[in-house]
Amino acid sequence: MQIDEYFDVVVVGAGPAGASASLFLSQNNVKHLLIDKETFPRDKICGDALSGKVFSHLKHVIPEIHHDFNLDNEHYTSSYGVRFVAPNGVNLDVPFSPGLTMADKSPGFISKRIYFDQYLFSKCKEHSSATIYENTLLQKIEKNDEGVYLTVIKNGEEKYIYTKLLISAEGERSPTARMVYDTVERDYNSFSAGIRAYYSGVTDFHQMNFIELHFIKDFLPGYFWIFPLPNGQANVGVGMLSKDVSEKKLNLKKLMEEIIQNHPEISKRFINAKLESKILGWGLPLGRNKKNISTDRIMLCGDAASLIDPFTGEGIGNAILSGRYAAQTAVLSLKHNNFSKTFLSQYDQIVYAKIGSELKLSSTLLSLCKYPMLFNFVVNKANKNKELSELISCMFADIGLRKKFSNPLFYLKILFS
Ligand SMILES: Cc1cc2nc3c(=O)[nH]c(=O)nc-3n(C[C@H](O)[C@H](O)[C@H](O)COP(=O)(O)OP(=O)(O)OC[C@H]3O[C@@H](n4cnc5c(N)ncnc54)[C@H](O)[C@@H]3O)c2cc1C
DSSP states (O other): OOOSEEEEEEEEOOSHHHHHHHHHHHHTTOOEEEEOSSOSSOOOOSOOEEOHHHHHHHTTTOTTHHHHHHHOTTTOEEEOEEEEEOTTSOEEEEESSTTOOTTSOOSEEEOOHHHHHHHHHHHHHTOTTEEEESSEEEEEEEEETTEEEEEEEETTEEEEEEEEEEEEOOGGGOTTHHHHSSOOSOOGGGEEEEEEEEEEOOOOOOTTOOEEEEOOGGGTTOEEEEEEOSTTEEEEEEEEEHHHHHHTTOOHHHHHHHHHHHOTTHHHHTTTOEEOSOOEEEEEEBOOSOOOOEETTEEEOGGGGOOBOTTTOOOHHHHHHHHHHHHHHHHHHHHTTOOOHHHHHHHHHHHHHHHHHHHHHHHHHHHHTTOHHHHHHHHHHHHHOHHHHHHHHHHHHOHHHHGGGGOHHHHHHHHTO
16 A cells, blocks of 8 residues: 555644644644645634633643733634523523623633634644644545555645544544444434524624523524624524424524514614625534544544534534543553554543533533523523522533533422522
8 A cells, every 4th residue: 555654643624623632742742744625724614602611721732822812802802601592582691600800811702713723723833743734635544453544635636644543623524433433324313503604783792792692482492693703793693403404494594584684682783784704504513422432543523523512502612622632542542552442442431521411411401492481481580580690600610500400400499489
C-alpha cells in the first residue's frame, strides 16, 4: 500500500471537537496531523451560543481566551443568562448563576461560528506539534492490525496517510462514525433539525444579553430562538426533533418565517428587521442513547459521537470536552502502545462519566416539553417565587439540582409553595 506520510495521530475535522483535540495533543507534545475539507475561516450553521462549559475546558490550553473575548466586542457578545418564554407568553429570566451583574465576568458568549472556529483554528496553528492541512477531504478509511490508512484529497490531489490512531471529529455527517456505530440507520428520535438565519434590527433584547428560547404553543416540542450578536445582529432559528418534523410533514423554514411575521409578540420585534443571510438548515445528533464512541484505533468526538444536549441543543461544549478526553486517551494509548478497542474504551467511560447523566436528564426534559401546561405552570410559579427562580438558575450549573426537574414530586411541591 502506498504511504505518502505518517503521523502518530491524525485528527479529522477542525471544528470545536477536532481543534480542541489538537490543542490538547499539542499541550502534551504529541506530533499529529489536523485536516479539514474546508479552508478557514469557514461558516458552520449553528445558534452561535457558547456556554460556560466551553471556557472551563479551553482555559487549560488557551488561558487568555476569556480575556480575548471580553476585549473583542466586534466578534463576541457577553451573555449572562437565558430568557425562557412559556407557551402562554410569560417570560422567565434565568441568569446563568444567581445575582450576576454586568460587572461580573460573563459566563457565556455569543459569536458567529465563522469567528469562533477561526479563533480556535488559529490557536492550533501556533503549535509546532501540529501539522495542519486545510482543503483536505478524508475520502476513504482502511484499517488493519498495523494501523489506519487514510485516502485524502489534498488540494485536489489524492494522498495516502498512515496513522496509529484516528480521532474523528467530522461533525454530523462523519464518514468514520459508520465504522464505529453498530448501525448506520439514523434514529430520528435522537436527531433534531435546525434552521438558522442572521438578522439585523431586531429590537427589545434583555439588557444583559440573555439568549432567548421561545416555546410557542403550536410549535411544540420545538423551539424558536433569538440570540443577540455584536453589531446589532441576531442569530434567529428554530429547532425540532426530526421525528416530529417528518411525522407532521413540517417545513421549518416556512414555520420560522410565519412566526416572525405573525406571532403577536415576536413580530413586533421584527418590524424593522432585515434578513442578512440565507436561511440554512443542518442536523443535530443528540446524545439520547449511549453509544460506543471508540473502537480499535478510532475515537469519535463531538457531533460525530452524537453528544449534543437533547434539551438545550448545545453541542459545542461537549464537542470540546470530548476532544480534550480523546487527546488525553491518545497520549496514554501511545505511551502503552495499545490501540485496542478495550484500551480505548476508557475514552467512552470518561466522556459518559462526565456528561452521561446530564444527557439522560436532558432527554427526559425534552420529552416533558410536549406538555405546554407544565411549562406554563413552572414559569408562572417561578415568576412569583424568588426561591424557585434562583433554584432554576442554579440548575444550569448543578446537575444534581437539575434532576429535580424530572421528579414528579418537584411539581407537587411547587404546586403547594
Ligand atoms: C441549527 C443549529 C444550531 C445550533 N446551536 C448551537 C448553539 O447555539 N450552541 C451550541 O453549543 N451548539 C449548537 N449547535 C450544535 C453545534 O453546532 C455542534 O454540536 C458543534 O458544531 C459540533 O462541533 P464538531 O467539531 O463536532 O463538528 P463541526 O463543528 O461540524 O466541525 C466538523 C468539521 O469537520 C470537517 N469535515 C467534515 N467532513 C470531513 C471530511 N470528510 N474530511 C475532512 N474534514 C471534514 C468540516 O468541514 C468541519 O469543519 C447547533 C447546531 C445546529 C445545526
